[in-house]
Amino acid sequence: MMSTSTSWADSAGADNPAPAAASSGNDRASGSSSSSAPRPTRSSYVPPHLRNRPPSSAPASADAPSARPGPGGPTSGSRWGRPSRDFGRGGGRGSGGGWNNRIGGWDRGRDREVNPFEIEDDPELAVSGEQENAGINFDAYEDIPVETSGENVPPPVNTFAEIDLGAALNENIRRCKYVKPTPIQRHAIPISLAGRDLMACAQTGSGKTAAFCFPIISGIMKGQVSQRQRGARTVYPLALILSPTRELSCQIHEESRKFAYQTGVRVVVAYGGAPIHHQMRELERGVDILVATPGRLVDLFERAKVSLQMIKYLALDEADRMLDMGFEPQIRKIVEQMDMPPRGVRQTVLFSATFPKEIQRLASDFLANYIFLAVGRVGSSTDLIVQRVEFVHDSDKRSHLMDLLHAQKANGANGKQALTLVFVETKKGADSLEYWLCSNGFPATTIHGDRSQQEREHALRSFKSGIAPILVATDVAARGLDIPHVAHVVNFDIPNDIDDYVHRIGRTGRAGKTGLATAFFNESNSSLARSLADLMKESNQEVPAWLARYAARSSYGGKNRRSGGGRFGGRDFRRDASISRGGSGANGYGDSRGYNIGAYGGGHGPAMTSAWD
DNA sequence: AAAAAAT
Structure with a gap:
């Protein structure tokens, strides 16, 4: 491998031979080819129907993220480092008074119970994002609405x-x-x-x-x-x-x-x-x-x-x-x-x-x-995520994405490739974009509902481990998945629902870390302009003037309006129901006295009132 | 219109 400043992106152009990581641009190559001879990565593309192979047993290479110093300071370092194991295998399972100790429950199973904490210590086996709380800035909690x-x-x-x-x-x-x-x-x-x-x-x-x-x-x-x-x-x-x-x-x-x-x-x-x-x-x-x-x-x-x-x-x-x-x-x-x-x-x-x-x-x-x-969220909602919206015609999206991916390396991830999650609208679009990225030397993989479960899980593993630091995904990956170190979420296709946008960008900027989210906007997304602009305003993002013009032009109806107003989740529909309909929900509702708005103020201005008819 | 979720 060349110097650490030579990231995979350097080789995406024609000038340099592909370093190891670049040749592992798809699932099949994930382990075995990491030391293969430099050659144009174009030839390493494997069509989807041939990719369904078990992950290589190759040991974690120098590309493994454990070498990554972690830009976020000591907390991020602990994520990748092997956590110190200060507990023994047979750690106490004390049963205090009043506690049913469940002896006779699944005793036999318990004898064989695998220690999930030990499994996680093995980076090859680690699946979920560990220590979700460990890197959180708890001081920020005082202001949580x-x-x-x-x-x-x-x-x-x-x-x-x-x-x-x-x-x-x-x-x-x-x-x-x-x-x-x-x-x-x-x-x-x-x-x-x-x-x-x-x-x-x-x-x-x-x-x-x-x-x-x-x-x-x-x-x-x-x-x-x-x-x-x-x-x-x-x-x-x-x-x-x-x-x-x-x-x-x-x-x-x-x-x-x-x-x-x-x-x-x-x-x-x-x-x-x-x-x-x-x-x-x-x-x-x-x-x-x-x-x-x-x-x-x-x-x-x-x-x-x-x-x-x-x-x-x-x-x-x-x-x-x-x-x-x-x-x-x-x-x-x-x-x-x-x-x-x-x-x-x-x-x-x-x-x-x-x-x-x-x-x-x-x-x-x-x-x-x-x-x-x-x-609300640590660090007051999505403030941790820098949201950008760029006007990109459909025909320019790929080259624009390439520009972003090249720029990403300049962002300096300490010699390690930061993870980029690219959302597209369709499964076909996901396959096609992945093919194109791989063909151009970008180590990408893809996850969507047309892939086998094995392929899906392998893609996710390759992404998390950094073997394929670009993941092209449909909305199957939009919600809930905790993938540490996603530095950049690209909405290559903007979703039709603003809530989906919220979930997608939420794959980055997690656990107190900052993240970047870029959306490619064009005329076909104009119905989302208003809610997108409002959401960005709510999270203290700069709204481009051209987007504000789209927003002003578009009506604010349908399902694209913010469900909750404000910068987080939502608010109890029963409150609105009791105001506008004078009635309760189906099974009793709280009166407003239990309502505690905390530090949450001014979240929705007069403009939002119409969203609550 | 699309994605997801059973075989």
Whole structure:
């Protein structure tokens, strides 16, 4: 390899021979070709149908991100470095008084329980973004805007110690190096522990998964151990966590396994595109918490493999996505037409970063006397993300992207390529752009719904590890995925929904780090101009004059208006319903007195009022 | 119109 200042992008032109990384511009090349002779990368492109090969077993090369000093100071360094393991394999699983120690639960399984913290130490096996909280600037929490509404909202806590989560869970919190609860955790955990239903708006990366997992795990530990038959045909999970993509379900599973380690609470994941029989065997070994995508869950239910009769906790991650047009019938079937206990009997929590009013109305069907909670983000929302919008005709997008990718290296990522996530509108467009990037010497890969699950997971791994530092993605990657070190999100095609834009750019600037988001705007996006300009204003971004003109020209209707006003999630639709309709939602609503607007002021000016008709 | 989610 040449000097560290010679990044892969240097070789994208014709002048230099391709350095190692450049020749690994696609999945197949991910490991084996990293030391291949320099040659034009054009020839290294492998068409999609030939890419479905198992990842190479080549050891982590010098390209592995562990060598990366990390521009963000000591906190970012700890992400890549091997975390010091200050706990032993058999770490205490103390069971305090009043705690059901669940002996006799899944004992046999526990003997074999893999230590998820050790797995994560292996960079080859590490899948999820670890130590989500470790790099967060907790000082910024003091200014976080919080909005709650509903009856008798339990007060927030300031420390994990204030909550009786149980010794085993506390130990895992320590292992995760979570020092203090994040804002969403401070508010949502007491609400959940009080048994209340919850609709929560909080940006991903702010500790959302833990916020809904801790109370579930704790509740199961405290609860009665029902005698369940290992190996029985039908299994009866106590908790169900649904998410809209397979990769997100995987990520939630990985994370919740850490939280549940040695608690005796078993977490199993089930999603499509992977062999169902393996998942069924895992279920037969016992399951307390089932993490699933909707389709596979329905399949397992129809095979009488899973019953929801014992469900005490239901969590929907990315809940607004789960309840939008495409998903809603499936979710309704699972929640209302299978054998799950009704709302009010089970406990239901919904989480997302965005919550359009009309979706809130739908969601209230699944909730009983719920609390609405909106928590802003560390570093006041998306201020951490520098948003740029550039006017680019469709025909110029590729060359413009190339310019950005070249410029990226000048941004100086300490000799390591920063990760760039490029969103496009269609699966075909994703394949085609990836092909073009690879053909031009850019090490790219792609993830979308037309690829096999193996290919999808491999693409994600290649991206995370830096083997393919450019990922071309459809909206399958827009939500929830925690990919550390995404420096740049490019909206090559601008999404049609402003909420999708919010989720997409949220893949960068995570955990207190800064990020850059660039969108390619042209006439075909004019319907989004107004909401885009408003969003940028709300997050203190400079709005180009030409975009402001588009915004002024366009009407502000349809689904493109901001769902919440303000800079985060949204606000309780029941407040508006009670004003304009003088009535409550379907199942009781809080009066305005529970409403606490915190530091959240002036978020929506007079112009926003019309969005709340 | 598109993406996602079961086989």
